Amino acid sequence: MTGIASIDLFITVFNYLILIFAVLVMSSYIILAIISSVSLKEYLRENRFVNYNALLSLESAPRVSLIAPAYNEGKTIEENVKSLLAINYNNFDVIVVNDGSKDDSIPVLIKAFDLVKSSREYHPQISTKEVKNIYTSTNSAFSKLIVVDKMNGGKADALNVGMNVSKNPYLVCIDVDCIMDKDVLLKLAKPYLEQSDKRVIATGGVVRIANSCVIRSGKLVEVKAPDNFLARVQVIEYLRAFILGRMAWSKLDGLLIISGAFGMFDREIAMKSGGYDTNTVGEDMELIVRMRRYMIDHKQPYAVQYIPDPLCWTEAPESYKILGKQRSRWMRGTIETLWTHRKMMFNPKYKTLGLLSYPYWLFFEYYAPLIEFTGLVITIILAALGIISWTFFFLFILLVYSFAVLFSMIALYSEEATFKRYETLADLRKLVAVAFLEPIIFHPFTVYAALKGNWEKISGNKGWGDMTRTGFDKRPQ
């Protein structure tokens, strides 16, 4: 210590705060992992004998609209749409919303699916950008397809158009470039059939990384650990988030997010809640929080269900540039949602959401990178000045590192004990290796991206940024 009382006091308080924060973060992760493991085991037991095809026998199965916003997807849109139309379900239609693409998306769709302008009029319940045309097919094979051509307004606006156009009571909002399990709708719809005392307002599932996986005709044939280092680390990250995190939040009835890549919603409640917010880049999280608030404010019993089966496979960014844009956007989305719904903070009216989920997101998702960075900088300065020992500093870093490795190992074990999608020893070896490297290489980058997201929010950046992807081969073989 310095011998100067005020500085010593600051250092002591600072050290205690950092230590308490670290212990709280680690403990919360472990508690969530335990809850997840128990509920995952229960889920697998209950669904071991489920025959999802049984749902195909029910003519009055929930009617669903798959809404797929598309922007400049001309090269892959035909195969993407064919892949969506081939989903195994009775009562569904596919609404492709062309969000003012500058490429040839619309001519490609017109040609491929024999589309003609429909006499159907657009009467928006949620206001959106102008809709130019609505197309339907003259070919009965594509009778489930509706294509909407609209002025560019962003993903949330396109999804709102899809909501307005849909006449079905349930909506599945998806990213058109994702690979869906053929039974995705059967699995998402099941909770809506089972609940009787509560209204299921949304179901969401697990998103997995598809890089390096074998994909043929729009179907996932073989799961492999990605060859690219960044994509491989994201496999670990997604396993931790989805298997060890969201499952627990679902069990606690505190799920604040359903992935934007795919989720199923009760259309009526989504519309009454106002649809997707076009002023945020975190529209997926914001909508689910708003829908939950709506139900609580109107004193209606409801449920949000989470399906831990891997149903949606997405392409993860393989370059730091794209990853950085994605993560800073996620951070901006988090900030915007937390700010919009700040009234929920420690508000007992919102039960788990207000007392647990919201504070958790605020402290451990939003503040964590800020605290981590600030703590690291101050500790290095203090160590450099000789006020605290370097041994203490490195031991503390090693403690955090070892915990991150432990958590990744638990995630890998959970995957092996449950869904077992990475089949070979080579895959396991690759994933274990990145688990050891992730805290040193990947994590600091995500902290940097989160800080950048904060800065972008302060400086008024509202864009999505270019998210160029390689794309999957969905052509028939």
Next chain:
Amino acid sequence: MIALSPQYQFNYYQLETVIYWAIIVIFGIALFFLGLTLSKKLRRIKELKCRQALQKRIDSLLFEMLFTDIPVEEVVNSPEFQKNLQSVLFQRVTIKAIIGLHHNYSGNYSKKLEQFYAESGLASYSLKKLNSSQWPHVVEGIRDLSSLNYQKAYPRIVSLQNHKSTFVQTEVLLGMIKLKGIAEILKFRNKSLYLNDWVQSNILFSVKKHRISAPDDLSDLLESKNNSIVLLAIRLMNYYKKAEHYDALLVFYQQTKNLQLKKEIALVLEKTEYIN
């Protein structure tokens, strides 16, 4: 300025010792999980190989039995089969293979498979599962026995209808329907058992898959005070598409005040000339 008394000041030395031990413990647990994952994967790979080899042998055995004149007794009493039958994995894989074939073949072939299941001792293996304290085993047992039409299991399956697990209760209902036909539903006419849409879709699936014919008195279900049973009856009538059902449905449509039931009946009758 506030000065902290020494006991509240950060004791780096003490804390370093704690952190040092925490790191060792955490790394130890991480390595433990790594070991567990590795052993699980190795075991799974080994079991998969074993299962594939077993599957080949079982398939050839079953195909030989089905498509040649070899009697069931001869296969069952062969020393090789008797030896393999001691293995639980063998029993599980064989039952799965029989159910698969039973689903794909009908007539004499399916009768022969049912006979093989009963005489080989595999049915006894499934029956034992009904006594398990774990409900998934009980469900599995009921499913195997009913899928392979093992009629002797009927009383035992019925005795499980008040099982504490709702999953077992549902499976009992499905098992009863598979073994004795859709008339079994009539037994639940005055019960309060709630059949949600998911359970109903499973019943309809079983009816379609096993081509279960309609009972004469299906319309009686419309008199049930249990709305979920009535809803199921309407859906079954929609599947069977019999004229006499439509008459009963039309009468019920005019009498009932339940909007969900009205909507469901309308869906059925819209396809006919009864409602335009």
